[in-house]
Amino acid sequence: MTTTEMPGTLRRILDYSSRADPYPLYAELRETPVARQEDGSYVVSTYRELTQLLHDPHLSSDVRNLARPMPSAEGGGTPAFINVDPPEHDRLRRMAMRHFGPPHTPGMVAGMQGDLTAIVSGLIDDFAGKEQIDIVDDFAYPFPVTVICHLLGVPREDEPRFRLWVNDIINSIDYDPKIDPKEKLENGVRARQDLREYIGGLLEQRHGRPGDDLLSRLANDDGPDGRMTDAEIVATANLLLIAGHETTVNLITNGMLTLLRHPEVLQRLRDEPGLVVPLVEELLRYEPPVHIIPWRAAYSDIAVGDTVIPKGSQIMLMLASGSRDPNRFHDPDRFDPDRRDNQHLGFGSGIHLCFGGPLARLETQIALTELVRRLDRPSLVTDPPPYRRSPVLRGPIHLNVEQGAG
Amino acid sequence: MTSADNLRAFKRDGRIVVVGASLAGLRAAEALRDEGFTGSLTMIGDELGEPYDRPPLSKQVLTGWVSAGDTTLPRRRDINAEWLLGVPASGLDLATNHVRLADGREIPFDRVLISTGVRARPWFVESEAALDGVFVVRTREHAEGLQRALAAGPSRVLVIGAGFTGSEIASICRERDIPVTVAELAPAPLVGALGAMIGDVAADMQRAHGVDLRCGVKVTRLEGDAQGRFRRAHFDDGSTIDADVAVVALGGIRNTEWLRDSGLAAGVWGIACDTGCRALDLNGLITDDIFVAGDVARCPNPIYEYRLISLEHWANAVEQAQVAAHNMVSGQADRWPHLSIPVFWSIQFGVNIKSVGVPTFADEVVVSQGSVSDRRFVAAYGYRGRVTAAVSFNNAKWLDHYRKLIETAAPFPPPCPTPDQPVDMKPVPVDFPGPTLLAQGATVVVTGHDPGERRVTAAQYHR
């Protein structure tokens, strides 16, 4: 493996015109598993090298370890644990996980099954009488947002306010000073500040008032690691809010899109509801919501394959490419819900492995099961659908579906 | 079995016998069917009932969370086998290809897999071992008995031997709020497997959880009352301790006695085989039709200078079974080598301990990530300047990285800093007590002078 540059491939992937189908470009990228870019950053696109790096303790998620610090939308606030290294990362994640799953709160996600199904049923009831349904606006967006707001203890009525903030934040994640207008970053910084202030305000009301929502629990509950500072709680809540907003939406939408493109699988799912579990795993591999981890930093020199990535380098991890690597997955461009040994990279891997995976899985399983059960002969209005701008969190911005056709 | 035709015929209607119907035996049988073997498959096992899983026996079963009966191994597929359970195999005749059962039956085979594993080393005085309240833990019945004894609320439990099993049992006792004394001949718990540095951590951990830990002592006698109930243990320093339950956790004995006259390279250290899981005979010549897998196997590992290594690890049993099964129904050119890097885990005192590689194959150890005082760390093991193993306490997610270091013979100590690096990162001698993997006693004698006459015979068994 050499570290020749891949002139243009990455650029083309980031370009909006390839949003509907970046996969052929990923294949091109994989010809150089670890590719040094002109600006000294590295793009990693093959499964083996990606998993190796994700388990390498020399890989840092902390911007301060970049030789050339990136302009960050963090704006000097306390970073959330997704952007922090051990031991701090482990401590904060542990403290948050205490309220989210095993071992301290086992059965939390499984216990939500009834509520989730009720929300989904309500949203589908509202389809009645509509000629066209937008799977995104009418379903895939409101569902996980309702869930995460409820979990955190954020009033659902405030959603339109922070929807704008979240949008600006997501837009700034892949800010590139060479091609993007400065406002893109500035809007992100401002949105983060606004969101922090908003959550901070909610948090203040929670102190001394134990409750079931996550904000109250974090504000009042003392575990073995002590209590998070207010700034840490705000950062954590922001992270969950954003992560709980922008990813599951895409998985559900990509799921519906993929099923409509594979009618025989859609029919099977109707007939054998148990199929939904491996099907959602295959979706996370085949059409994942998170395509790229846009940067990691080499804390010290990292050997991967034949390449040594020098200390301080920026590293871009092409997760969606790794999940389509023919050296790991047989016939990778085929959507195959019966696939065995499906260790996709949809939720990342290693210590930053998605915290919300169990919830996202259950949400998507219920959503797809109910959609195929209740929609009457659905069909796509436009294929491919229009996509969001982001190449990082990739998904349709609308997915219009008609019922009763053919 | 030479030609492709023969192999095809064997795969279609050959006879395979598996001796030892537990983890390795069952997984191998399933893999044989996966590989398309449609001949007759016979499972011989001395335990009655469905094959079951052992790791929970010193963990969830003893807390009462899982009943001993609920440890049955999940079946990955139907194996369509004839099960001969409840009678041990007592011999293997390589001249006529028969397995002899203790009840006199003779079972013919074309190929055989030996997966007879390990049994618990009993207390050395039989009458004392027979006292009511004295336990070992290897089987489902053992664990069931011990769980009942723990549930009865004993005044104190004595655990003899602080290896993994003994330490896990001590941990369960504390979890159940039962006073427990652990007696260990070595200077600390787990030193035999992981060395002195981790041993010290394990000792602190036990004491912090209220274990009465006594190291460097030997239990000399178990004393019973008139009803034959265990009451008191005597130590070599003259002290005694009163307890109602004694758990003897002194490791295992490989189940190879039944092979004594078979002509295979079988002994206290297991059955030697090549990486293709084919057994060696006494002369060190490879056999064609005899395969070995699991705890009873002793297999060379190229990463560790081709030394023969015996492992008592769950994952090793599974992987080796898979390789053995594949090779049993494949031609020479298609054979797989069993080359995996060993992994092991244990759960005790709220800590998830995991290892990768062979920690006993090391001369130095260094804490490479995390903090020992928080009991969240990774320790890397090195042998002559390369990484050979790693052990994590509550930090298992990093072990894939260390596996890679082992596979690539990366330099030790690992030179590049990580964000979570202890300040005082300095390698220390690994310090194993007693003979280890690197120094094993002779077990055979060689006779004859001419190359055509030289032969090996087994030395007397002693332990």
Ligand SMILES: Cc1cc2nc3c(=O)[nH]c(=O)nc-3n(C[C@H](O)[C@H](O)[C@H](O)COP(=O)(O)OP(=O)(O)OC[C@H]3O[C@@H](n4cnc5c(N)ncnc54)[C@H](O)[C@@H]3O)c2cc1C
């Ligand atoms: C209490 C306990 C806890 C453990 N915890 C862990 C852990 O946390 N992690 C880990 O990696 N490993 C653990 N292990 C080890 C793991 O269980 C073993 O590696 C695994 O059981 C090996 O499987 P096997 O099939 O090779 O041998 P065994 O499970 O020992 O099976 C051998 C079988 O052969 C039978 N047999 C023996 N002689 C004969 C004969 N002559 N004729 C017929 N049948 C015979 C035996 O009765 C037995 O049924 C633990 C083991 C025990 C006992």
Ligand code: HEM
């Ligand atoms: C289908 C939906 C989802 C996908 C595809 C997804 C994907 C991912 C990925 C790839 C990462 C790794 C990021 C990295 O390594 O830097 C991650 C991390 C994370 N995700 Fe998700 N996610 C989803 C849903 C959720 C939900 C619903 C939540 C919250 C409830 C959530 C919370 C988090 C958090 C907190 C992290 C950071 C973990 C850490 O740094 O330790 N995610 N997610």
